[in-house]
Amino acid sequence: MRARNQDGAKQDLLKNLNENQALITCDCAMKFLPRKFREGQSDWFGKRGINWHISVTLYKHGEELKTITHVHIFSSQISQDGSVTASVLCDVVNDLTKQVPNIQEVNFFSDNAGCYKNTMMMVALKDELGDKLKTYNFSEAQDGKGPCDRRASHIKACVRRYINEGHDVTSAEEMKQAIDVKQKGSFRVRVVDIVTNLDAEKSQIKPITGITQLHNFSFDVNGITVWKAYGIGEGKRISWDNIGTTEQRTNLLVKVDWTITAPQLLEVEVIVKIIVMTAGYNLKCPARAEWKLRGNISCSAEDKYVCLFNLLDQKYMENCLGSDRSSIGSKLVFQPLFNLAECNSGRYQPIVFTTHGNSECIYSQSKCTEEGQVVFSNGSARTDNTCRCDYTKGYAFVTRPKNSCFCNPSYEDCSCFRDTCTKLSADYQCITDGEIMVNSTCQEIPPHM
Missing domain, CATH: 3.30.420.10 (Ribonuclease H-like superfamily/Ribonuclease H)
Known part of the structure; x- marks a missing residue:
């Protein structure tokens, strides 16, 4: 009180x-x-x-x-x-x-x-x-x-x-x-x-x-x-x-003494000046942390601000049309108004896309490039790539994934370690000298990989 x-x-x-x-x-x-x-x-x-x-x-x-x-x-x-x-x-x-x-x-x-x-x-x-x-x-x-x-x-x-x-x-x-x-x-x-x-x-x-x-x-x-x-x-x-x-x-x-540059009396004014100065360059949409500030400056309201790629002009543009949504596995672009478009290569959209805070499909595809990892299957515009450990080089999963053959890095730990066994099967079982593995449940890695 x-x-x-x-x-x-x-x-x-x-x-x-x-x-x-x-x-x-x-x-x-x-x-x-x-x-x-x-x-x-x-x-x-x-x-x-x-x-x-x-x-x-x-x-x-x-x-x-x-x-x-x-x-x-x-x-x-x-x-x-x-x-x-x-x-x-x-x-x-x-x-x-x-x-x-x-x-x-x-x-x-x-x-x-x-x-x-x-x-x-x-x-x-x-x-x-x-x-x-x-x-x-x-x-x-x-x-x-x-x-x-x-x-x-x-x-x-x-x-x-x-x-x-x-x-x-x-x-x-x-x-x-x-x-x-x-x-x-x-x-x-x-x-x-x-x-x-x-x-x-x-x-x-x-x-x-x-x-x-x-x-x-x-x-x-x-x-x-x-x-x-x-x-x-x-x-x-x-x-x-x-x-x-x-x-x-x-x-x-x-x-x-005080900084020699001209005094910036208001932080919002500083950002407005930066936006004006960069108008002659290719626009880069703001990060999510900056979206609210840019929206309030440009449109006087965060929910009205939109920043998307314009297919006709081949550059990013911003306006105050208000937010919109697209389906899973796609994003929105200007053409010149809202239109559906595929996610860029290397990105995917597992949930409904919204222009509020986003200009691209929200997730990057996993590259499966950590130690011992290789790509098991390429994902789609809706799903991430899946990874597996390279058993041909003696690598196995640190933590057994839900599917014993591959791992989804979006929600699983796909870390690999080098097994002490000198030879592993496609199922990550140790093969002793003279033993022949039959009926492997996991697909073998092609020799060129």
Whole structure:
């Protein structure tokens, strides 16, 4: 109940968001452990993780909600305190106002980590951002998952793919390069370090009493209004005079600046631009994982989007005709409207074909090329090839299939092993010296195979 009530703060902000306001959700991601493409066992021990911070901004452009993701990667070990976190959030706001100049007010939302919920953080943000800072809301405990965690999973997947391609990611600079190569500017990534101002005056801040129990902060010129729970009561008023001010003790030293490419303010816009840029090339239908996104962009609805081969133009084409179905063992093509067609060589369709998420017959024919395997019989447009073990070379099935002569790789384990017997029959029985096998139930393999 408390979590749902507290989430109402975010929902109300989004409902009343205008073009001059932004909602920034922030989170310190789990440290990224450096990895090499090839690393010995000794390289695994004693690793020090790379600190990084994610901020996802929601703002309104016309009637649409758009997002910008800022990623700060630290080139050295840091202490995640209020001063460092305030420097990062102020840097996000400064870059945000350059990308979207009409934003005049910012609202923050985060979990209850100590680097966010502390008096120094609140004072430092107010001193740096001034009238731009309007509210800071915290999620209920154990309910802090949000867009930052989703972005973090995407980024880590991109870095893993970059490493699997033969690269090392052992530093903040290499991590930024991995993200930039794979995301191509979708995220605003910056490598920074922390510089401590040793000449800063000693902080005169008076801690806000019971701040760990507070979840909602509203800022104005004269002070802060705080609530323990969103929308409950009038809140407690705290004057700035009762809190004090502080000089920012840490600043960010930029090691590698934001990606030079033009800013991509909305991930969907990036995909639209890619589609427009590739219009002059042969279209490739999207994978199933990308089908929903392409459908929503091209047709405003996933179930209307269709991508099929056009027999007249001899290339793939997409439109918004809506989904259709064909019979088992066939697929649909454009000619110029829907028409039945045979599956391409090497593919088969054992179930009814639907254009929702598919442009080809869904399965590839098994090749029976693993160790010891040969083709027993070729399949059809409805069925897969069947395989058998090459008994002439001493191979037999690891697991006896349903039919003792052959195996269907679509639903059986067709692995073969080399039997210790020097000679096997077509039924995979061991033939001893001088013994003659008669009445074999399995067909013999022709000599040319």
